[in-house]
Amino acid sequence: MKKLRWILIVLLVVGLLLSACQAQPAAPEEEEGPFQIAVVMPSSINDLAFSQSMYDALLRVQEEMGGEEAMTFDYSDGMFVVDDAAAAIRDYAAEGYDLVIAHGSQYGSSLQEIAPDFPETSFVWGTTVDTFGIDNIFAYEAASDEGGYVNGVIAASLTESDVLGVVGPIETGDAKLYVDGFVAGAEATNPDVQVNVNYIGSFSDVALASEAANTHVAAGADAMTGTAQMVVGAIGVAEENDAMWFGTQSSQTELAPDVVVANQIYRWEVVLNEIIDLIGEGTLGGQSFTINLENGGEVIEFNPEYDLPEDVKDLADDTIQGIIDGTISTDVSE
Amino acid sequence: MISDLFSMTVLVGILASGIRLATPYLYAAIGETFGQRSGVLNLGVEGQMLLGAFTAFYVAIQTGNLWLGVLSAMIVGAVMGLAMAFVTVNLQAVQGISGIGFYLFGLGLSDLLFQRVLGTVETVKGFPKFNLPVLSDLPIVGEIFFQQNILVYISFALVPLAWFVLNKTTLGLKIRAVGENPEAADSLGVSVARIRYLTIILGGTLSGIAGASLSIALLNVFQQNMTSGLGFIAVALVYFGAWRPFGVLGGALLFSLVNSLQLWVQVLGIPIPSDIAVMMPYILTILVLVISVSRVRAPSALTKPFKREE
Numbered sequence: 001m002k003k004l005r006w007i008l009i010v011l012l013v014v015g016l017l018l019s020a021c022q023a024q025p026a027a028p029e030e031e032e033g034p035f036q037i038a039v040v041m042p043s044s045i046n047d048l049a050f051s052q053s054m055y056d057a058l059l060r061v062q063e064e065m066g067g068e069e070a071m072t073f074d075y076s077d078g079m080f081v082v083d084d085a086a087a088a089i090r091d092y093a094a095e096g097y098d099l100v101i102a103h104g105s106q107y108g109s110s111l112q113e114i115a116p117d118f119p120e121t122s123f124v125w126g127t128t129v130d131t132f133g134i135d136n137i138f139a140y141e142a143a144s145d146e147g148g149y150v151n152g153v154i155a156a157s158l159t160e161s162d163v164l165g166v167v168g169p170i171e172t173g174d175a176k177l178y179v180d181g182f183v184a185g186a187e188a189t190n191p192d193v194q195v196n197v198n199y200i201g202s203f204s205d206v207a208l209a210s211e212a213a214n215t216h217v218a219a220g221a222d223a224m225t226g227t228a229q230m231v232v233g234a235i236g237v238a239e240e241n242d243a244m245w246f247g248t249q250s251s252q253t254e255l256a257p258d259v260v261v262a263n264q265i266y267r268w269e270v271v272l273n274e275i276i277d278l279i280g281e282g283t284l285g286g287q288s289f290t291i292n293l294e295n296g297g298e299v300i301e302f303n304p305e306y307d308l309p310e311d312v313k314d315l316a317d318d319t320i321q322g323i324i325d326g327t328i329s330t331d332v333s334e
Numbered sequence: 335m336i337s338d339l340f341s342m343t344v345l346v347g348i349l350a351s352g353i354r355l356a357t358p359y360l361y362a363a364i365g366e367t368f369g370q371r372s373g374v375l376n377l378g379v380e381g382q383m384l385l386g387a388f389t390a391f392y393v394a395i396q397t398g399n400l401w402l403g404v405l406s407a408m409i410v411g412a413v414m415g416l417a418m419a420f421v422t423v424n425l426q427a428v429q430g431i432s433g434i435g436f437y438l439f440g441l442g443l444s445d446l447l448f449q450r451v452l453g454t455v456e457t458v459k460g461f462p463k464f465n466l467p468v469l470s471d472l473p474i475v476g477e478i479f480f481q482q483n484i485l486v487y488i489s490f491a492l493v494p495l496a497w498f499v500l501n502k503t504t505l506g507l508k509i510r511a512v513g514e515n516p517e518a519a520d521s522l523g524v525s526v527a528r529i530r531y532l533t534i535i536l537g538g539t540l541s542g543i544a545g546a547s548l549s550i551a552l553l554n555v556f557q558q559n560m561t562s563g564l565g566f567i568a569v570a571l572v573y574f575g576a577w578r579p580f581g582v583l584g585g586a587l588l589f590s591l592v593n594s595l596q597l598w599v600q601v602l603g604i605p606i607p608s609d610i611a612v613m614m615p616y617i618l619t620i621l622v623l624v625i626s627v628s629r630v631r632a633p634s635a636l637t638k639p640f641k642r643e644e
Binding site: 047080200207239254 | 343344346347350351354355358445448449453454455456457548552553554555557558559560561562563564593594597598600601602603607608609611612613
C-alpha cells in the first residue's frame with residue numbers, strides 16, 4: 001500500500017514536470033501580442049513630479065505606437081519601500097514582460113541581483129548612468145541641470161528682491177544636478193542675486209518643505225523653485241506669498257496658475273522609444289541614455305497665464321538655444 | 335555668518351516656523367498621551383493622521399466648509415480608534431503589532447482613496463491666518479505666536495486642558511489608575527475596558543485633527559504619505575515628555591524649533607552639510623531622551639492587556 005502511494009506521488013510529480021515542459025513551446029505565440037512594459041515607481045503616478053513624468057511618458061509612447069494593441073503597460077506606484085519594489089520587479093520579470101522599468105535610483109542594487117536571473121527580459125533603471133556592465137540593463141538619466149539653468153536665468157531676470165530660494169530633497173543625483181544648474185543660471189545672469197538653497201532631507205515630508213519655503217520668504221526670496229514630490233507644500237507657500245515658482249520634472253502649473261512661471265518637463269519617451277527599438281533588434285541592455293534639451297527629452301514649458309516680459313522670454317529662448325548649440329555650458333557635474 | 339542667526343528676522347522666523355511645525359505633533363501626541371496613560375500604546379497614529387488628512391481635505395473641497403472637514407476627520411479618527419480599541423481591549427492583541435497594522439491600513443486606504451477619488455494633487459483654500467485681536471499687534475511676540483491659523487491656537491490650548499483633565503478630574507484619576515494598576519482600579523469598580531475605549535477613541539479623534547491641521551490649515555494639499563513619519567515622531571514625543579502634557583509640549587517645541595533652526599542654517603549659507611543639518615533635531619531629541627529617561631517611569635500597565643481574574 002505504502003509503495004503504491006509512493007509510485008503515485010512520483011507519477012504525479014513527473015506528470016507535473018512534463019506538463020510544465022510542454023507549456024514552453026507555447027511561448028513564441030506571446031510575441032504576436034502587444035509589447036508589454038511594467039514599471040515600478042517610488043511615489044504615486046499623480047505626484048506632479050518624478051513618477052508622474054514617467055507615467056505620462058508611457059501614455060505618450062503607447063499612443064505613438066498605436067494604442068493598446070501595440071503596447072500595454074502595468075505599474076506599481078508608491079513603492080517607497082525598496083524591498084516591496086524588488087519583489088514587484090521580480091514578479092513582473094517572472095510574468096514575462098518584455099521591458100521592466102525600475103524608476104528610482106534606490107532600486108539599483110535590487111536590479112543588479114534580479115536582472116541576471118531573467119536574461120531574456122530587458123530591464124531599465126533610472127536615474128543613473130550605471131548599467132553594472134550587465135547585458136540586460138539599460139540606464140537613463142536627465143540632464144536636469146540644463147532646465148535648472150534656464151529656470152535660474154528667468155528667475156534672476158524677474159526677481160526684484162535679488163533673493164531666490166530653492167527647496168531640495170536630498171543633496172544627491174537628479175535633485176542636486178537641477179539645483180546646481182539653477183544656481184549657476186541665476187548667478188550667470190545677475191551677479192547681485194543671492195540663491196539660498198535648502199535640502200530638507202526627505203522626498204516626502206510635505207510639511208517641512210512648506211516650512212522651508214516659509215523660511216525662504218522670510219529671508220526675502222520673491223522667487224522659488226524645488227524638485228521632487230514633496231514640493232507641493234512649498235508651492236502653496238509661494239502662492240500664498242505671491243512669490244514666483246519654477247517647476248521641474250512635471251508641469252506644476254495647475255497647482256498654482258498665478259505664480260508658476262515655467263516648468264522643465266521630462267519627456268522620457270525619447271529614451272523609451274530608443275530602448276524599445278533596440279529590444280526589437282535584439283539588444284536588451286548595456287547602454288545608457290540621457291534626456292536633455294537638445295534631444296527633446298527635456299522641454300521648458302512656459303505658463304501661458306503668466307505675463308512674462310518679452311525680453312525675458314527672448315533671453316530664456318536664447319539660453320535654451322545656447323545650451324542646445326553648446327555655446328552655453330551649465331558648468332555643473334555630478 | 336553664524337552671527338546672522340541672531341538677527342531679529344531670523345529669530346522671529348525660527349520661532350514662528352517652530353510653532354507651526356509643532357502643531358500636528360501636539361494634536362497627535364496629546365491624544366497618544368491619554369492612550370498611554372491608560373496603558374495602551376497606539377502605533378497607528380500615523381495611519382489615523384493620513385486618513386484624517388485625506389477626509390478633511392476631501393470634505394473641505396466638496397463642501398467648501400472647513401469645519402465640516404475637521405469634524406469628518408475627527409469622526410474617521412474616532413472610528414479608527416474604535417477599531418484599535420476593539421482589537422487591543424476585547425481581542426487582547428499585542429498592541430505594537432496591531433498599531434503597525436492600523437498604520438499600514440491608513441497609509442494604504444488614504445492612498446487608494448486619493449488615487450481613485452481625487453486623481454491628482456490639488457489645492458484647497460484652507461484656514462486663513464487669524465490674527466488675534468490686540469495680541470497680534472504686540473511687537474515680535476505677536477508675529478511669532480498670534481498670527482497663525484485657528485488650528486494652531488487650538489493645539490496649544492489643548493495642552494493645559496489635557497493637563498487639567500488628567501490631573502484634576504475624576505476621569506483623569508481613573509485613566510491614570512487604569513494605566514498604573516488595572517486590577518486595583520477594577521476592584522474599585524472602574525471599568526478598565528470602558529476607560530481604555532474612551533482614551534483610544536479620543537486619541538484617534540485628535541490624530542484625525544492632526545491630519546486635518548496639515549491638509550486644510552498648514553499645507554492645503556493632500557499627497558500620498560504626506561505625514562511622512564510625523565505620527566511616529568508624535569509617539570516618541572510622548573515618551574520624551576514623560577507622559578505629561580507639558581512635557582509633550584516641551585518635546586514638540588524642542589524638536590520643531592531645532593528643525594526650523596536647521597532650515598535657517600542652510601538658508602543663511604552656514605557651512606554645515608545639509609545631511610548633518612537635517613539630522614540635528616533627531617540627534618538632539620535622542621540626546622535629551624537618553625539624559626532624561628532614567629528619571630521617569632512609564633505607566634506600569636503600558637502595553638499589557640487586562641484580563642480580569644475570575
